[in-house]
Amino acid sequence: MAFSVDIQAIEGYISFIEEITGITVPDVDYRNLMETVERKASSRGCAREEYLRVLRNDALERENFLNCITIGETYFFREWKHFRVLKEALFPEFRELAARVLFWSATCATGEEAYSLALFASEFLGLPFIVYATDINGDSLARMKERRYGPNSFREDGRAYYDVVLRNAVLEGKTVVISRDIEKNISPLRINLFSGSLDELPDGIDIIFFRNTLIYMKPEAKLKVIGRLVKKLRQGGYLFLGSSETPLVEHSELALQETDGVYYFIRTVRVP
Ligand SMILES: C[S@@+](CC[C@H](N)C(=O)[O-])C[C@H]1O[C@@H](n2cnc3c(N)ncnc32)[C@H](O)[C@@H]1O
Incomplete structure (x- = not known):
C-alpha cells in the first residue's frame, strides 16, 4: 500500500531546508522527512509545528537535523570517464605547469569521490596535490575520516579503476580500508x-568536482551555487558536474569543453 504524507504538515520544513541548503526535497523523500521531524520533535518534547522554531534558533539541532535528511548516495569512481579525462587530458597539462594541484570535491558525502581523486592523483599525477573534501553533513565527513568502505561503495560503474583502490588499501573481510x-x-x-x-x-582551485547535487536544486539556487564555486576556481581551471547536470548550467565565465564524449567546464580567462 502506498504511504501518503500530509504535505501541509511538512511544507514549512521543505521551505526551511531550501532556504538553508538550496536543496528542494524530492517527493520520494517526504516520508523520511516526516519521520525525522516527528522523531526529533518528540525527543525535544515539542510539537511538530514548534520544532521548526527550535531549528531556526538552535545551530546544533539544525546541524543534526540536516545530517538526517541530506542524500549521500555515492561510490568510488562514479562516472569513471570523468577520471579518464583527468588522467589522459588534464594531468599531462598540469605536469607542464609543475605546480601543486588543488582539487575540490565540493559535496563529497562519505568521501568516495574525494578518495577517488586522491587515489588517482597519487598514482597518475606526479605532482604534489591537496583534495579539499567538503559537505554540509558532518556525520558523512566523520565516516570519511574512518576510511572504511563496504560493498555498496563499489558499483559496476567505476569498476575500471578498482585496482587503483586495492593497491592503496587493505581488505578486512568485505571492508576496504584506504x-x-x-x-x-x-x-x-x-x-x-x-x-x-x-x-x-x-x-x-584547479579542479572542482561538484556532481550529483545540482539535480536537487531549482534554477535560482543552481545559479547561486555555481557562481560561488566559479569564484574559487582559477582561470583556466576545470569544473565537472554530473553528466545529467552539465546541460542545465550556463555561466558567463564557464565554457563547455569535450574530451572523448565527456563534457565539463573550463573557467575562461577574463579580458581586463
Ligand atoms: C548525492 S550526494 C553526491 C556525492 C558525490 N558528489 C557524488 O557525486 O557521488 C549529495 C551530497 O550533497 C550534500 N549537500 C547537499 N546540500 C549541500 C549544501 N548546501 N552544501 C554542501 N553540501 C551539500 C549532501 O550532504 C550529500 O552528501
Whole structure:
C-alpha cells in the first residue's frame, strides 16, 4: 500500500531546508522527512509545528537535523570517464605547469569521490596535490575520516579503476580500508555551499568536482551555487558536474569543453 504524507504538515520544513541548503526535497523523500521531524520533535518534547522554531534558533539541532535528511548516495569512481579525462587530458597539462594541484570535491558525502581523486592523483599525477573534501553533513565527513568502505561503495560503474583502490588499501573481510598515505592528502571541511562561508577554502582551485547535487536544486539556487564555486576556481581551471547536470548550467565565465564524449567546464580567462 502506498504511504501518503500530509504535505501541509511538512511544507514549512521543505521551505526551511531550501532556504538553508538550496536543496528542494524530492517527493520520494517526504516520508523520511516526516519521520525525522516527528522523531526529533518528540525527543525535544515539542510539537511538530514548534520544532521548526527550535531549528531556526538552535545551530546544533539544525546541524543534526540536516545530517538526517541530506542524500549521500555515492561510490568510488562514479562516472569513471570523468577520471579518464583527468588522467589522459588534464594531468599531462598540469605536469607542464609543475605546480601543486588543488582539487575540490565540493559535496563529497562519505568521501568516495574525494578518495577517488586522491587515489588517482597519487598514482597518475606526479605532482604534489591537496583534495579539499567538503559537505554540509558532518556525520558523512566523520565516516570519511574512518576510511572504511563496504560493498555498496563499489558499483559496476567505476569498476575500471578498482585496482587503483586495492593497491592503496587493505581488505578486512568485505571492508576496504584506504591507506593513511592517501588520506593525508585530503583536507575535510564542513561547508554549506549555498548559504555558508567559503573562506576556509583557498582561491585558485584547479579542479572542482561538484556532481550529483545540482539535480536537487531549482534554477535560482543552481545559479547561486555555481557562481560561488566559479569564484574559487582559477582561470583556466576545470569544473565537472554530473553528466545529467552539465546541460542545465550556463555561466558567463564557464565554457563547455569535450574530451572523448565527456563534457565539463573550463573557467575562461577574463579580458581586463
Ligand atoms: C548525492 S550526494 C553526491 C556525492 C558525490 N558528489 C557524488 O557525486 O557521488 C549529495 C551530497 O550533497 C550534500 N549537500 C547537499 N546540500 C549541500 C549544501 N548546501 N552544501 C554542501 N553540501 C551539500 C549532501 O550532504 C550529500 O552528501
